Amino acid sequence: MSVYVALTRGGQPWEPEYIEAVSHEKCIGCGRCFKVCGMDVLSIMGVSEDGDLVAIAEDDEDDDGEIDRKVMTVKYPENCIGCRACAKVCTKGAQRHVKVAVNAA
Numbered sequence: 001m002s003v004y005v006a007l008t009r010g011g012q013p014w015e016p017e018y019i020e021a022v023s024h025e026k027c028i029g030c031g032r033c034f035k036v037c038g039m040d041v042l043s044i045m046g047v048s049e050d051g052d053l054v055a056i057a058e059d060d061e062d063d064d065g066e067i068d069r070k071v072m073t074v075k076y077p078e079n080c081i082g083c084r085a086c087a088k089v090c091t092k093g094a095q096r097h098v099k100v101a102v103n104a105a
């Protein structure tokens with residue numbers, strides 16, 4: 001039997017929708033989702049001219065020419081609580097979230 005994995009404070013079923021991926025075609029690297037997520041799930045990365053993901057410092061505002069643009073990545077998906085705050089602030093529809101049913105024992 002599938003069950004909800006959480007309840008609201010009022011005891012109503014709450015079905016988390018966990019972030020699964022960020023489309024690097026749609027993402028503009030604005031960082032809004034990173035700022036609203038309190039669970040250390042997301043990480044901003046650079047995209048090189050060759051299309052490779054490269055690490056950058058999160059507070060690095062410099063464009064030293066090594067990266068073409070920035071994109072968000074799902075670094076620690078296991079930390080996600082499925083609150084969808086990140087989806088609410090994304091104006092590009094760049095994220096995909098999934099519901100995960102839990103089977104009762």
Ligand code: SF4
Nearest residue numbers: 037080081083084086
């Ligand atoms: S759904 Fe919530 S916890 Fe998960 S990445 Fe988005 S803001 Fe963070």
Ligand code: SF4
Nearest residue numbers: 027028030031033090
């Ligand atoms: S809010 Fe959307 S467009 Fe902005 S960094 Fe996050 S996924 Fe990318």
